[in-house]
Amino acid sequence: MAKPMTKTQLVAALAEEMGTDKKAANAALEAMTGLITREVSAGGAVTLPGVGKIYCRERPERMVRNPATGEQFKKEADKVVKMTIAKALKDSVNG
Incomplete structure (x- = not known):
């Protein structure tokens, strides 16, 4: 089993995918994490298209x-x- 991707690796990959710097990618990741946390804590659910539903x-x-x-x-x-x-x-x- 492969090692899980760290936050630093995720931010770097996200920055490359978005064509932006790591600071902007980190801000985007932090914003998304905050939104998901708030919504699920309030009893709601969040659907990430192509990934799944967190509830x-x-x-x-x-x-x-x-x-x-x-x-x-x-x-x-x-x-x-x-x-x-x-x-x-x-x-x-x-597959």
């Missing part, structure tokens, strides 16, 4: 087990961020 899902209160001790306890309801991958991306990866 927040609520999980109900449930019983969980501590693997070290085997003790069961009740975990409070919480929220978790999920992502559904777009069919176009799946198809491009699978």
Whole structure:
């Protein structure tokens, strides 16, 4: 498995793709990250065409087990961020 792309590498690749400098590419990446974070935190969803949909899902209160001790306890309801991958991306990866 290949190493994941770092933020620095992503900014450099984005700058090259956009035909701009790294400062502008970093600003664009930061703006997009901020928008996605705000929207999903507020309970909304963001669709990135060709990539997927990022959304927040609520999980109900449930019983969980501590693997070290085997003790069961009740975990409070919480929220978790999920992502559904777009069919176009799946198809491009699978060939």
